[in-house]
Amino acid sequence: xxxxxxxxxxxxxxxxxxxxxxxxxxxxxxxxxxxxxxxxxxxxxxxxxxxxxxxxxxxxxxxxxxxxxxxxxxxxxxxxxxxxxxxxxxxxxxxxxxxxxxxxxxxxxxxxxxxxxxxxxxxxxxxxxxxxxxxxxxxxxxxxxxxxxxxxxxxxxxxxxxxxxxxxxxxxxxxxxxxxxxxxxxxxxxxxxx
Numbered sequence: 001x002x003x004x005x006x007x008x009x010x011x012x013x014x015x016x017x018x019x020x021x022x023x024x025x026x027x028x029x030x031x032x033x034x035x036x037x038x039x040x041x042x043x044x045x046x047x048x049x050x051x052x053x054x055x056x057x058x059x060x061x062x063x064x065x066x067x068x069x070x071x072x073x074x075x076x077x078x079x080x081x082x083x084x085x086x087x088x089x090x091x092x093x094x095x096x097x098x099x100x101x102x103x104x105x106x107x108x109x110x111x112x113x114x115x116x117x118x119x120x121x122x123x124x125x126x127x128x129x130x131x132x133x134x135x136x137x138x139x140x141x142x143x144x145x146x147x148x149x150x151x152x153x154x155x156x157x158x159x160x161x162x163x164x165x166x167x168x169x170x171x172x173x174x175x176x177x178x179x180x181x182x183x184x185x186x187x188x189x190x191x192x193x194x
Contacts, residue, residue: 022133022192024048024185025113027143029055029100030152031177038081039178040144044093045084047185052088053107053141055097062096064089104158113139117159118184119151124164127184133191136161140188144177 026044031037037060044052054062060079080088088094097103107113114137125131133140143159145151151159165175165183175183 021138022048022189023050023111023113023139024188025051025053025107025111025139025141026181026185027053027055027103027107027115027141028057029103029143030146030155031057031144033147034060034079036147036177037079040181041088042081042084043178043182043185045087047182047189049093049185051095051111052093053095053097053103055100055103062094064094100154100158107141111139111141113137113141114160115141115143115158116184117143117145117151117155117162118164118180119145119156119159119162120164121156121162124162126166127163127187128166131163131191133188138192142181142184142188144181147177150174 024047026040026049028037028040031040037057041052062080063078064080064085078085095106097106104115107115143151143155145155163184165180167175
């Protein structure tokens with residue numbers, strides 16, 4: 001049996017439901033170690049974060065120099081990993097804020113996003129629950145806690161929701177901030193992929 005395409009055929013009146021596109025943002029604040037800042041920036045690029053919102057973080061240099069990757073490797077001109085500078089510059093992915101509240105106002109009013117803090121608090125939603133990010137909206141701003149102390153009071157007060165990564169063994173209830181961010185971004189990304 002041969003099938004041919006009839007260019008004059010009438011298309012179906014039923015259209016596939018359009019899937020919401022994920023708009024993921026990363027709020028980078030209160031991170032104290034340069035290797036973690038650098039790893040978080042690379043993770044943000046890997047998970048197609050739309051914008052990295054840097055609050056404070058004055059001790060780190062977020063300049064995006066017009067240099068070759070090789071030149072950047074041999075200079076101390078930026079703390080941004082050289083392999084992602086072009087992407088960050090081309091897509092205008094870095095936005096700076098002096099104060100956390102300025103950033104949160106921008107997240108809510110301009111990005112129309114909800115802030116998800118990753119922290120172990122009483123009303124944290126376990127990441128392995130039946131949580132469906134897609135059902136909660138497709139604009140998500142993710143904020144991590146500090147490597148040693150977790151989120152400070154200001155951070156806790158501005159979050160719309162909290163997420164936690166369940167752990168099943170004994171020992172510490174803490175993961176490296178970069179590891180935790182990667183787990184959460186992967187979980188969010190998967191939810192929008194199905």
